[in-house]
Amino acid sequence: MNRSDVVSPSTADLYDAHVMKNYGRPPLTLVRGSGSYVWDDQGRQFLDFTSGIAVCALGHCHPHWVAQVQRQAGELVHVSNLFRNPNQGELARRLVGYAGPGRVFFCNSGAEANEGLLKLARLHGATKVGGEEGKCYKVICAQSAFHGRTFGGMSATPQEKIQKGFRPLVPGFAFGELNNLASFEALVDDTTAAIFVETIQGEGGVNPATTEFLVGLRKLCDRHNLLLILDEVQCGIGRTGKFYAFEHAGVKPDAIGMAKGLGGGFPIGAIWVGPKAAELFQPGMHGTTFGGTPLACAAGLAVLDVIERDGLLAHVTAAGAVWLAALQALAAEFPAQVLGVRGRGFMLGLQLTSDPIPYVAALRDAGLLAPSAGGNVVRLLPPLTASAEELANSVAIIRSVLSAKA
Ligand SMILES: *Cc1c(COP(=O)(O)O)cnc(C)c1O
Numbered sequence: 413m414n415r416s417d418v419v420s421p422s423t424a425d426l427y428d429a430h431v432m433k434n435y436g437r438p439p440l441t442l443v444r445g446s447g448s449y450v451w452d453d454q455g456r457q458f459l460d461f462t463s464g465i466a467v468c469a470l471g472h473c474h475p476h477w478v479a480q481v482q483r484q485a486g487e488l489v490h491v492s493n494l495f496r497n498p499n500q501g502e503l504a505r506r507l508v509g510y511a512g513p514g515r516v517f518f519c520n521s522g523a524e525a526n527e528g529l530l531k532l533a534r535l536h537g538a539t540k541v542g543g544e545e546g547k548c549y550k551v552i553c554a555q556s557a558f559h560g561r562t563f564g565g566m567s568a569t570p571q572e573k574i575q576k577g578f579r580p581l582v583p584g585f586a587f588g589e590l591n592n593l594a595s596f597e598a599l600v601d602d603t604t605a606a607i608f609v610e611t612i613q614g615e616g617g618v619n620p621a622t623t624e625f626l627v628g629l630r631k632l633c634d635r636h637n638l639l640l641i642l643d644e645v646q647c648g649i650g651r652t653g654k655f656y657a658f659e660h661a662g663v664k665p666d667a668i669g670m671a672k673g674l675g676g677g678f679p680i681g682a683i684w685v686g687p688k689a690a691e692l693f694q695p696g697m698h699g700t701t702f703g704g705t706p707l708a709c710a711a712g713l714a715v716l717d718v719i720e721r722d723g724l725l726a727h728v729t730a731a732g733a734v735w736l737a738a739l740q741a742l743a744a745e746f747p748a749q750v751l752g753v754r755g756r757g758f759m760l761g762l763q764l765t766s767d768p769i770p771y772v773a774a775l776r777d778a779g780l781l782a783p784s785a786g787g788n789v790v791r792l793l794p795p796l797t798a799s800a801e802e803l804a805n806s807v808a809i810i811r812s813v814l815s816a817k818a
């Protein structure tokens with residue numbers, strides 16, 4: 413047989429044959445990225461406002477990020493947490509600079525960050541009852557939350573589509589209504605250790621916690637000696653124009669979960685814990701093989717470098733306000749299809765009057781990649797580096813799709 417007769421299977425064939433079926437994917441194979449754009453294997457270009465689900469904070473293949481990751485890859489990649497490495501110490505210092513005095517633990521994903529935070533909640537609960545475990549462990553979360561796919565994260569995520577098939581879940585979770593302080597207050601009792609919410613719900617539909625609600629939760633936690641834990645896995649690392657989304661409300665949590673944008677595409681998660689609980693984890697109580705490697709932390713440091721050097725927080729605030737206004741005007745133009753626009757900075761959601769999936773497909777065909785979210789929402793998550801012109805282009809593409817469907 414002639415070598416040219418051997419037809420190599422397409423990526424679609426390989427996925428069909430060998431990749432697990434837990435994602436329903438569109439027929440699209442991406443092969444290259446630069447800035448706010450990606451290209452598929454047919455050479456088609458897309459404006460990428462999925463950003464790897466709020467991961468590619470600097471867009472694709474940002475030169476500083478690439479240079480730092482390449483340099484570190486040639487120097488030292490992984491040593492485990494049995495030894496120190498300089499990048500982990502430096503990234504912890506930089507995150508403490510944003511979050512305030514406290515300590516950082518590095519892991520590999522949002523769900524893993526949240527697992528650490530839930531374990532922290534249990535340790536804190538035990539301190540309230542003389543160190544005994546199993547007495548004070550309840551964590552109050554929000555309805556329509558999303559905290560990840562592990563058993564702890566899933567148990568904190570009260571959605572049938574996430575939990576179905578995997579029960580029994582981890583016990584000790586209760587759920588209040590987002591932005592309804594009284595509903596959280598009613599759930600607090602002697603067994604409660606922590607309140608755990610996203611500052612802006614992402615997967616649930618881009619639902620921001622209001623300032624009054626966050627301030628109220630802070631007071632509630634102080635009154636009952638509960639940890640206030642904020643999941644900033646999606647909304648953190650500059651996405652809303654502040655480094656952490658809770659800064660808009662002027663509250664200080666006791667602990668923070670981070671991941672997505674922190675590595676700019678390299679897997680890294682982190683938890684920051686403030687003075688109230690920073691000493692609870694002692695040697696041997698928690699760990700992870702891959703957390704905080706020299707390479708992962710080099711990626712994280714490169715992200716922070718560019719956010720600071722290029723003034724990306726100010727850019728997201730200014731460009732985000734213009735973009736929001738343009739999208740709101742668009743919503744007003746197409747009231748039969750768009751109910752409104754929610755969110756902040758570069759984390760916006762278009763709330764539609766119907767299923768967002770056909771819109772996500774039509775936007776893709778028109779050259780814009782954007783993920784859906786709960787509550788009939790199309791999420792728009794540009795890289796923090798997206799230009800005013802690229803944001804305006806996204807509005808033009810969305811207008812063309814709304815017009816075609818009107
Ligand atoms: C994505 C997400 C998670 C889970 O992160 P993974 O890295 O997918 O495990 C947790 N919380 C929030 C708010 C998220 O957006």
